[in-house]
Amino acid sequence: MAQYFELHPDNPQPRLLKQAAAVIAKGGVVAVPTDSSYAIACHLDDKAAVDRLREIRRVDEKHHLTLICRDLSELANYARVDNKQYRLLKSATPGPFTFILDATREVPRRVSHPQRKTIGLRVPDHKVLQALLEAHGAPLLSTTLMDPQEKEPLNDPEQIRERFQHQLDAVIGSGPCPDQPTTVIDLTPMGTGGEAVLLRQGRGDVGLLGL
Numbered sequence: 001m002a003q004y005f006e007l008h009p010d011n012p013q014p015r016l017l018k019q020a021a022a023v024i025a026k027g028g029v030v031a032v033p034t035d036s037s038y039a040i041a042c043h044l045d046d047k048a049a050v051d052r053l054r055e056i057r058r059v060d061e062k063h064h065l066t067l068i069c070r071d072l073s074e075l076a077n078y079a080r081v082d083n084k085q086y087r088l089l090k091s092a093t094p095g096p097f098t099f100i101l102d103a104t105r106e107v108p109r110r111v112s113h114p115q116r117k118t119i120g121l122r123v124p125d126h127k128v129l130q131a132l133l134e135a136h137g138a139p140l141l142s143t144t145l146m147d148p149q150e151k152e153p154l155n156d157p158e159q160i161r162e163r164f165q166h167q168l169d170a171v172i173g174s175g176p177c178p179d180q181p182t183t184v185i186d187l188t189p190m191g192t193g194g195e196a197v198l199l200r201q202g203r204g205d206v207g208l209l210g211l
Contacts, residue, residue: 003170021135028169036096037153041142058148066120094125096203100186
């Protein structure tokens with residue numbers, strides 16, 4: 001049965017954040033609010049948790065998982081970023097964007113794309129999620145929370161709790177999220193002189209990136 005943590009959207013309670021971070025540290029898979037839709041997340045270095053996350057979402061190893069980072073300085077540990085890519089990232093973070101980048105050796109092979117050796121990364125603009133990342137002390141591996149039989153993401157924490165109470169270890173609620181996914185931008189072509197490629201138009205405004 002999933003634990004339920006109701007956090008204030010503007011002033012999340014430190015005691016509950018600490019308890020939620022402890023669930024993740026012990027290998028838990030949790031639902032978290034973001035600045036787009038709700039996501040499911042786990043500890044990056046926990047293989048069993050990553051396998052469970054993929055099973056819940058019913059995606060295989062070719063599905064890009066996303067590292068949620070606190071800021072760009074943290075992101076640099078997991079992706080190779082040149083000056084041009086960094087300027088573009090800085091213009092759009094924090095915000096509802098996912099960027100596809102070349103993964104560094106810090107990223108476990110099991111969570112990067114098996115053929116391209118790339119990883120999705122994002123820096124969210126959401127107070128509760130940022131506070132949870134701070135309490136956890138490291139990035140979280142995530143994917144959009146969707147019922148495998150539906151096409152739209154889930155955004156109501158009570159509904160998520162009811163539907164996934166036997167699959168998730170915890171639901172971190174702070175009210176409903178926006179009902180749009182992130183905008184996904186592939187930055188890897190820029191590393192060889194190409195241009196950024198829009199893979200999915202979501203909540204993020206591509207105008208911020210000049211695309």
